[in-house]
Amino acid sequence: MVDFMGTSGDDNCTGDGPLRHIYVHIPFCARICPYCAFYKERADPAQTGRFCKAILAELAQHERQLPLRPTTIFFGGGTPTALTSLQIAALLEGFHATLDLSELAEWTFEANPGSVSDRKARLLREQGVSRISLGVQSFDDALLELLGREHSAAQAEDSFTLLRRCGFENLNIDLMFGLPGQTLAQWQQTLRRAIALEPEHISTYCLTYEEDTEFFLRHARGEFHTDSEEEAAFFEMTGECLTNAGFLQYEISNFARPGFESVHNRAYWRGEDYLGLGPSAVSTLGLRRWQNVCDYRAYAERILAGSGASLGDEILTPEMKRAEAIALGLRTRLGVPVAWVEDWPNEVAEFVNLGLLQCEERRVVLTRSGRLLADSVAEAFV
Numbered sequence: 409m410v411d412f413m414g415t416s417g418d419d420n421c422t423g424d425g426p427l428r429h430i431y432v433h434i435p436f437c438a439r440i441c442p443y444c445a446f447y448k449e450r451a452d453p454a455q456t457g458r459f460c461k462a463i464l465a466e467l468a469q470h471e472r473q474l475p476l477r478p479t480t481i482f483f484g485g486g487t488p489t490a491l492t493s494l495q496i497a498a499l500l501e502g503f504h505a506t507l508d509l510s511e512l513a514e515w516t517f518e519a520n521p522g523s524v525s526d527r528k529a530r531l532l533r534e535q536g537v538s539r540i541s542l543g544v545q546s547f548d549d550a551l552l553e554l555l556g557r558e559h560s561a562a563q564a565e566d567s568f569t570l571l572r573r574c575g576f577e578n579l580n581i582d583l584m585f586g587l588p589g590q591t592l593a594q595w596q597q598t599l600r601r602a603i604a605l606e607p608e609h610i611s612t613y614c615l616t617y618e619e620d621t622e623f624f625l626r627h628a629r630g631e632f633h634t635d636s637e638e639e640a641a642f643f644e645m646t647g648e649c650l651t652n653a654g655f656l657q658y659e660i661s662n663f664a665r666p667g668f669e670s671v672h673n674r675a676y677w678r679g680e681d682y683l684g685l686g687p688s689a690v691s692t693l694g695l696r697r698w699q700n701v702c703d704y705r706a707y708a709e710r711i712l713a714g715s716g717a718s719l720g721d722e723i724l725t726p727e728m729k730r731a732e733a734i735a736l737g738l739r740t741r742l743g744v745p746v747a748w749v750e751d752w753p754n755e756v757a758e759f760v761n762l763g764l765l766q767c768e769e770r771r772v773v774l775t776r777s778g779r780l781l782a783d784s785v786a787e788a789f790v
């Protein structure tokens with residue numbers, strides 16, 4: 409079998425070299441959106457300072473045990489900008505003091521238009537954050553209200569302009585489509601308003617009705633409906649609109665101007681190792697994988713008492729690693745090397761016949777129709 413410990417080729421860490429990618433989970437939000445299943449809680453000002461101390465303590469714990477020389481850092485959530493300026497400053501200064509950042513190529517911070525301020529934006533820029541991912545979701549005020557967002561479309565535009573003015577040259581906008589009652593015309597209008605802001609990157613996610621969310625219950629009660637043909641039309645329109653505007657679809661949900669593909673996300677899709685800090689964060693090191701406890705109070709307690717926050721190790725088999733690498737790789741524009749799927753010649757031939765896969769220069773790539781069925785295609789290679 410092909411060795412899947414180093415699927416990325418060049419920069420992967422399998423336990424020997426330094427770890428190159430760090431994710432930090434900040435689980436706070438000013439308001440909880442009814443569709444969201446990420447681990448998050450309403451920010452409690454009495455707890456967030458202690459939580460930031462725990463993040464830095466966890467970073468220091470790992471730094472003593474693992475060589476860390478990140479090329480990418482990603483602060484996600486939740487909403488990292490829900491922290492105060494002082495807390496953000498303390499966190500970023502702590503990262504500078506603990507880590508060798510001489511090879512850092514990309515430092516991303518997720519932001520919500522409701523909590524972006526001039527002061528925070530300047531601080532992030534001064535501390536070396538190079539990329540902001542702004543959660544806009546829609547430029548339609550009625551849909552924003554349905555989504556329970558804390559901002560209007562105009563506020564989202566203002567936040568974007570503010571970030572640009574503060575010197576950010578690499579900005580992403582997150583959008584969602586397939587929303588209850590959303591028409592194709594509304595979606596096109598949202599895409600146009602996003603393009604008009606001239607971001608370097610746009611992520612477009614089809615709304616998923618995630619278990620344990622209010623939207624899931626409303627869908628189960630029949631208040632919201634899903635229709636695969638409608639979803640396909642949204643996908644088509646997204647690809648067409650953004651490609652015509654000069655964006656490259658380098659992953660099913662991700663579009664970038666040439667040279668602005670997310671280095672951090674590309675590392676995930678290539679199966680590279682990464683260290684996750686904070687509650688619920690996942691880490692992968694070779695065939696070892698672990699997840700931190702999904703409760704920020706328990707997380708801070710454990711870390712500040714000097715113990716780890718991991719729920720325990722999972723050891724992946726090479727077959728599991730291969731299935732994941734194929735599923736993630738197929739979602740990207742480059743697909744996967746033919747050698748990775750050589751154990752399934754019949755399935756590959758069938759997908760090619762059905763027009764879902766094509767072979768390009770010793771690589772297997774999803775076609776346009778294949779992208780709509782990416783998960784089902786990937787399931788055949790398990």
Ligand SMILES: C[S@@+](CC[C@H](N)C(=O)[O-])C[C@H]1O[C@@H](n2cnc3c(N)ncnc32)[C@H](O)[C@@H]1O
Nearest residue numbers: 443444485486487519520543582613614615616
């Ligand atoms: C972890 S969230 C962080 C963004 C930030 N908290 C915000 O909402 O502004 C990352 C992105 O995931 C997407 N997302 C969250 N829940 C989703 C769902 N149920 N279906 C599809 N996309 C979702 C949204 O586009 C969101 O911006």
Ligand code: SF4
Nearest residue numbers: 437440441444485486
């Ligand atoms: S979508 Fe963003 S702001 Fe809304 S609850 Fe999820 S993480 Fe928080």
